C-alpha cells in the first residue's frame with residue numbers, strides 16, 4: 001500500500017489510467033512551468049516556512065480535532081470526532097490550497113490571479129490571498145451560483161476581487177471553469193490560475209492534494225494523542241475531492257483505516273438529478289483530466305444537481321477514481337434530504353452549523369456510527385461552516 005502514496009501521479013500526471021494533461025496546446029508550456037516551479041518550491045525551505053507561517057498565523061492552523069460527545073451519545077455507537085476545517089479563516093478548507101498557490105504565483109512573478117468558484121468558498125479564499133499579497137483577482141462564477149451564494153459574492157467584492165457572472169449552459173461550476181480556462185489561455189503570461197479542487201490537468205490534482213494533506217497530517221497526530229490508536233473510519237464529502245484527499249492521503253498506507261467519500265445524491269440517482277459520479281458516471285475527459293464523469297451515451301456532459309453548490313460538478317478528481325479502482329477508498333452518496341437533516345442534526349446537537357457540503361459527510365456518519373462499536377472511532381472532515389447556506393436552508397425549511 002505504501003507504494004500508492006509515493007507512486008501516483010507518475011511524471012505525466014497519471015493516477016493509473018486517470019488524470020493526465022488534456023488541455024489546449026497553448027496551456028502545455030505554462031502547465032509544465034507550473035509543475036517545475038512547484039517541484040522546486042516543495043523542497044525550498046523558505047517556501048515551506050512561509051507557507052507554514054501563513055497557515056498558522058493567518059489561517060488559524062492547526063484546526064481542532066473535536067470530540068463530538070453529544071452526537072456520539074445520540075447516535076449510540078462509534079466515537080465521533082470532527083476535524084474542524086470550518087474554523088479556518090474564510091470558513092472552509094479552501095484557504096490551505098489558496099495560500100500555497102498564491103505563494104507559487106508570486107514565485108513565478110505573476111501579478112494577477114484568477115479562479116473559478118461554485119459555492120463561492122474557493123472564490124473567497126482566492127480573493128482573500130490576492131488581497132493579502134496585493135494581486136489583481138478575477139473570479140468566474142455561474143450566475144445561478146451567484147444567486148444561491150449571494151453572501152460570498154459580496155465578500156469577494158469587499159475583498160477587492162472582480163466577480164464575473166457566467167451565463168452559459170447550466171450557469172454553474174462547469175461553465176465557470178470554462179471561462180477561467182479561456183481567461184488563462186489569453187493572459188497566461190501575467191496570470192496564475194488558482195484552481196480550487198483536486199481536479200483538472202496535471203499538476204493541479206497533485207499540487208492541491210499536497211496543499212491539503214495538512215488536514216490528514218494533523219488529524220493523524222491528534223487522534224494518536226487522544227486515542228493512542230488510528231481511527232477506524234474517515235469520512236469526507238467529495239465534490240472535486242480536495243478536502244477528502246487532504247484527510248485520506250496521510251492514512252492511505254494504513255490499510256485498516258476505512259476511508260469513505262460521500263458524493264452528492266441530489267434528488268436521487270436518476271439522470272440529471274444528482275452529482276454522484278461513481279453512481280452512473282463513466283470514463284471520459286473533462287476540463288483537463290481523464291476521470292469519472294456524468295455524461296450521456298454521446299459523451300455530452302449531463303446536467304447535475306445538488307443542494308450544495310460546492311458538490312455540484314460532473315467530474316471527480318482523478319486520484320479518487322484511482323483509489324476506488326484500487327479498492328482503497330469506498331464511495332457512497334447521500335441525498336439532499338439526508339444532508340439537510342444532518343445539517344439540522346449537527347446544529348442542534350453540537351451547536352455547530354456545517355456547510356451543506358460537509359453535511360453530506362455528517363449524514364453518512366449518522367447512518368454508519370450506530371453500526372459500529374463504542375471503542376471504534378470515526379473522523380469526519382467538517383470542511384466548512386454553514387453561514388453561507390443559512391438563508392437557502394431557511395427558505396427550504398420555512399424558518
Ligand SMILES: *Cc1c(COP(=O)(O)O)cnc(C)c1O
Pocket residue numbers: 092093094119121122196197198237238239240241242243244310311355357358383384385
Ligand atoms: C468547495 C467545498 C467542498 C467541495 O470541494 P472538495 O474539493 O471536494 O473538497 C466541500 N466543502 C466545502 C465547505 C467547500 O467549500
